[in-house]
Amino acid sequence: MAATIKDIALRAGVSVSTVSRVISNHPRISPQTAKKVRAIMQELNYHPNLTAKSLVSKSTKTLGILLPKQADVLLLNPFFTEAMRGIVSYSTRAGYDLLMIGPPSNGEELEAVIRIVRGKRVDGILILHSRVNDPVIAYLQKDGFPHVLIGRSEEYPSTLTVDTDNVAAAYDATHCLIRQGHRKIGFVSGPPNLVVSRDRLEGYRKAIREAKLPERDEWIVEGDFLQESGFRAMSFLMGLPDRPTALLVTDDIITFGIVRGLTELGYRVPDDLSLFSFNNISLAELANPPISSVDIGIFQLGYTATHLLIADVEGRSVADRRQIIPHRLLIRGSSAPLNPRVKG
Amino acid sequence: MAATIKDIALRAGVSVSTVSRVISNHPRISPQTAKKVRAIMQELNYHPNLTAKSLVSKSTKTLGILLPKQADVLLLNPFFTEAMRGIVSYSTRAGYDLLMIGPPSNGEELEAVIRIVRGKRVDGILILHSRVNDPVIAYLQKDGFPHVLIGRSEEYPSTLTVDTDNVAAAYDATHCLIRQGHRKIGFVSGPPNLVVSRDRLEGYRKAIREAKLPERDEWIVEGDFLQESGFRAMSFLMGLPDRPTALLVTDDIITFGIVRGLTELGYRVPDDLSLFSFNNISLAELANPPISSVDIGIFQLGYTATHLLIADVEGRSVADRRQIIPHRLLIRGSSAPLNPRVKG
DNA sequence: CTGAAAGCGCTTACAG
DNA sequence: CTGAAAGCGCTTACAG
Incomplete structure (x- = not known):
């Protein structure tokens, strides 16, 4: 059996309280005692039982990452990986472990969150995507359980969030296409229940309106963050009698699907259609043509x-509870000045 | 305060033992009692403290995933994401949570593993990459702690493993290039301390020898699973006075770097160099040209x-402790019959 | 079928 | 500076 604090105490001829204090570097322990106890810990190869520690200290030094119901879709997207890199990087440094919270086979995310939160398995929860009217956020907010959202919460302005200024980012990218002479610009959105989809749509609309360009409902298409969605959006848009000459696309993965579909149909990018998308995943630059994309600093x-x-978990006050990570446009080959041949 | 088992017992007028038995569906509990207790649990919105449960039951219903020291590199590769999808998929179904084990800032992976294992935070550990002489495997093996390896262990044949037959896979892919008329075939390997790198090198060598083709040490290059490695390998190989006409590459990401470098230098794939790689990540098919790749069934x-x-954790006997997932070759545009212009 | 009791391995007032 | 004791929220023989 592995040595416990009791074994150490016995062997060192002190009480378990003393051993516990040595472990936690309590200030009022004599150097000699500490030294002796530490030597025995070494000798017996002692490692604290973290479960027991958590039970009494009410702290787990663990953060939960909520996986969406369709974990598959999220995990397929480099956004997840890149965000994870940033999360792992900081949490490791701070001495926190990470627990993935997968929703039960055919249950809701909220169930899993309640099980973990009430089960005292984590000290705080990271939410990677903000949905409109998210019951998980409502629950955590009501419960007062520490959580942070990558995104934005409309309902709970006091929620700790880190976000891109998606309205501005979409506005900027759209504006870039406008400056290139495009007048018929479409928008391929992500799932409409995500806040990010709404914000980007708003930025897109704002730019179109300001430039007094035509607004056409059929130029706005919704989909998932999957290549298939891009393929479908492309099929629909290119089949329109009056079709756009440029597209703002909400995710690079979708753009890949669009490019692929266009290529299969014999169209060329950007000659037949300019594309500007979001996320700047590492392959965006390597695609053919390289994809113009808004870098939103996912790692960050x-x-x-x-x-x-x-x-927040450790009770330090967070001055700015709604942080914005700056974005920047990377203009590459997939977006180009309006091709005169195509011009309306 | 959240309700505990004690609150339920008090309110239901039974002992805590009885409540505990109701929770765990103990067979010898009267239906009436069970019903009453359950009603109160509902009423008080009871959820068990998982930490307390773990402490006494000695089971956490949690699996640990070991992140390599350079978590960055692994996380950048779609291999990780795809493997995670498979892991999450099964563990969710089986009711297990997942704990990411990140190595301490500038410590070894083994430290983190010991802390988690001895700290009783997980019931078993998943290792995503097998290194030669891996101290982590040595530790877990000696300790008798449940673990499984994606890969192969040379030192501990009794380790639970799931692997590709990498020797055969590399042999098959090399053979495919040979059949296409290539006689000068190079190999771009991953880190040499990984078992997978050695196995694939062996398969490559076997095919070359069998076909009595020239073996040249300078046609074998090592690198990391990064695009930069591909770029560097490409620079080196194309600068050789006598250079290969085809390359077997150990990872699609590396291949992307190679293709990119070749394109920048004005070379064409497959005309100037045929490429065949491993993993068949989803973008391999979409690249230009589409990448020939060995699908190793990462999700699986x-x-x-x-x-x-x-x-293993649950004590069910595992008949076959070393499972092989079948691979298959996907021959696409990046590999083609030897271009006569380049020949000899 | 049910309860009292001991215990999992720790931490932390309290007292000295 | 150190120890005895209580307790964190559960489970599980043991006895009835």
Whole structure:
């Protein structure tokens, strides 16, 4: 059996209280005692039982990452990986472990969150995507359980969040296409229940309106963050009698699907259709043509979110509860000045 | 305060033992009692403290995933994500949570493993990459702690493993290039301390020898699973006075780097260099040209590994402790019959 | 079928 | 500076 604090105490001829204090570097322990106890800990190869520790200290030094119901879709997207990198990077540094919270086979995310939160398995929760009217956020907010959101919450302005200014980002990208001479610009959105989808749509609309360009409902298509969605959006849009010459696309993965579909149909990018998308995943630059994309600093989003959450968990006051990570446009080959041949 | 088992017992007028038995569906509890207790649990919105439960039951219903020291590199690769999808898929179904084990800032992976294992935070450990002489495996093996390896262990044949037959896979892919008329075939390997790198090198060598083709040490290059490595390998190989006409590459990500470099230098794939790689990540098919790749069933590797580990953890006997997931070649545009212009 | 009691391995007032 | 004791929220023989 592995040595416990009791074994150490016995062997060292002190009480378990003393051993516990040595472990936690309590200030009022004599150097000699500490030294002796530490030597025995070494000798017996002692490692504390973290479960027992958590039970009494009410702290787990663990953060939960909520996986969405369709974990598959999220996990397929480099966004997840990149955010994870940022999260792991900070949490490791801060001495926190990470627990993935997968929703039960055919249950809701909220169930899993309740089980973990009430089960005292984590000190705080990271939410990677903000949905409109998210019951998980409502629950955590009501319960007062520490959590941070990558995204934005409309209903709970006091929620700790790290986000891109998606309205501005979409506005900027759209504006870039407008400056290139495009007048018929479409928008391929993500799932409409995500806040990010709404914000980007708003930014897109704002730019179109300001430039007094035509607004056409059929130029706005919704989908998932999957290549298939891009393929479908492309099929629909290119089949329109009056079709756009440029597209703002909400995710690079969707753009890949669009490019692929266009290529299969014999169209060319950007000659037949200019594309500008979001996320700037590493393959965007390597695609053919390279994809123009808004870099939203995904690693930074994850890193900062973790930073904020841990500060909150540890009771340090967080001055700015709604942080914005700056974005930047990377203009590449997939977007180009309007091709005169196509011009309306 | 959240309700505990004690509150339920008090309110229901039974002992805590009885409540505990109701929770765990103990057979010898009267239906009436069970019903009453359950009603109160509902009423008080009771959820068990999982930490307390773990402490006494000595089971956490949690699996640990070991992140390598350079978590960055692993996380950048779609291999990780895809394996995670398989892992999450099975573990969720089986009711297990997942704890990411990140190595301490500048410490070794083994430290983190010991802390988690001895700290009783998980019931078993998943290792995503097998290194030669891996101290982590040595530790877990000696300790008798349940673990499974995606890969192969040379030192501990009794380790639970799920692997590709990498020797055969590399042999098959090399042979495919040979059949296409290539006689000068190079190999771009991953880190040499990984078992997978050695196995694939062996398969490559076997095919070359059998076909009595020239073996040249400078046609074998090592690198990391990064695009930069591909770029560097490409620079080196294309600068050789006598250079290969085809390359077997150990990872799609590396291949992307190679293709990118070749394109920048004005070379064309497959005309100037045929490429065949491993993993068949989803973007391999979409690249230009589409990348020929060995599909090793990464999702399946993760799924099966989790399945085996949980069986082991729960004491069910695992008949085949070293499982092989079949691979298949996907021959696409990046590999083509030797271009006569380049020949000899 | 049910309860009293001991115990899992820790931490932390309290007292000295 | 150190120890005895109580307790964190559960489970599980043991006895009835």
